[in-house]
Amino acid sequence: MKKIGVLTSGGDAPGMNACVRSVVRCGISREMEVIGIRHGYRGLIEGEMIPLGPRSVAHILEHGGTFLESSRCEEMKTPEGLKKAVDSLTSAGIEGLVAIGGDGTFRGAAALSKEGGFKVVGVPGTIDNDVYGTDYTIGFDTAVNTAIDCIDKIRDTAESHGRLFFVEVMGRNRGFIALAVGIAGGADEILIPETATDLQALANSLKKHMAAGKRSSLVVVAEGDVPGGAQAIADKVGWLVGMDYRVVSLGHVQRGGSPSANDRILASELGAAAVSALAGRVNGCMVGKIGSDIVHTPLEESWTETKELDTRMLKMLQILAI
Numbered sequence: 001m002k003k004i005g006v007l008t009s010g011g012d013a014p015g016m017n018a019c020v021r022s023v024v025r026c027g028i029s030r031e032m033e034v035i036g037i038r039h040g041y042r043g044l045i046e047g048e049m050i051p052l053g054p055r056s057v058a059h060i061l062e063h064g065g066t067f068l069e070s071s072r073c074e075e076m077k078t079p080e081g082l083k084k085a086v087d088s089l090t091s092a093g094i095e096g097l098v099a100i101g102g103d104g105t106f107r108g109a110a111a112l113s114k115e116g117g118f119k120v121v122g123v124p125g126t127i128d129n130d131v132y133g134t135d136y137t138i139g140f141d142t143a144v145n146t147a148i149d150c151i152d153k154i155r156d157t158a159e160s161h162g163r164l165f166f167v168e169v170m171g172r173n174r175g176f177i178a179l180a181v182g183i184a185g186g187a188d189e190i191l192i193p194e195t196a197t198d199l200q201a202l203a204n205s206l207k208k209h210m211a212a213g214k215r216s217s218l219v220v221v222a223e224g225d226v227p228g229g230a231q232a233i234a235d236k237v238g239w240l241v242g243m244d245y246r247v248v249s250l251g252h253v254q255r256g257g258s259p260s261a262n263d264r265i266l267a268s269e270l271g272a273a274a275v276s277a278l279a280g281r282v283n284g285c286m287v288g289k290i291g292s293d294i295v296h297t298p299l300e301e302s303w304t305e306t307k308e309l310d311t312r313m314l315k316m317l318q319i320l321a322i
């Protein structure tokens, strides 16, 4: 393979730049030409391409966001959009594509591979960590650390005022971020979509904490837990507990910032693995890391199979939060 493309699509994640850098430099070391596609699938459809050399990706490793920029592209879901994307790739002489993103990105990549007959390899880049076929996605570790920084600060003010805080973290459909942040941030309760939320039981448990002498309490809520998120839960549970309460939604702050060392390393490894997969004529797969192994998973499985979340952590939390 002589010429490959790389794009980032969907929600940006810290470490995407490190991954693009790795794809570019590994591609060049295999004497491939590497083309950066700007603005994800939207840019692909519109032919926004830039040649990338080793110097074009210098000093991007440490930056959050994605220098190629990203988009959520509805047109890519249509047969016309898909055709434009394939035409754009073939007329640029690109033979293989590395698509970095989450499940939306992989749906587009799978269509390019299956219906478009184009060679594509996916790399999991999303803070949500909700992708089957890899222990961690690029960006998750940084997002969790960012959220913990915030939680530590919220705890200071919660203790000063003796308040109950509901902190909403990202994770559209899954509770990976909430679980990690809740355990590492010393939360009293963690609410995630994978387990049923019983508001009366939650209120009783928070009251028990108060009776045990806690000055403040912190509940971490995954954004996808219930419709209305943390605010809806707080409005129902706050008065049941009888404690002054506040709600904080950490939102997009979790998507930004310099990637952690773990994310930079994972991104570098998976970028290299994607190039090596394309060079080996692998197609329609996502590269992931399970344990210390690089694993290829068919793109469809990355969203049709469910990645297990370790709910034993919730039991551990009950003990740690007494």
Ligand code: F6P
Pocket (backbone or CB within 6 Å): 011, 072, 102, 126, 127, 128, 170, 171, 172, 223, 255
């Ligand atoms: O998938 C990553 C993610 O950050 C989710 O956690 C969140 O629900 C969503 O993207 C937000 O998307 P947008 O930036 O398009 O509002």
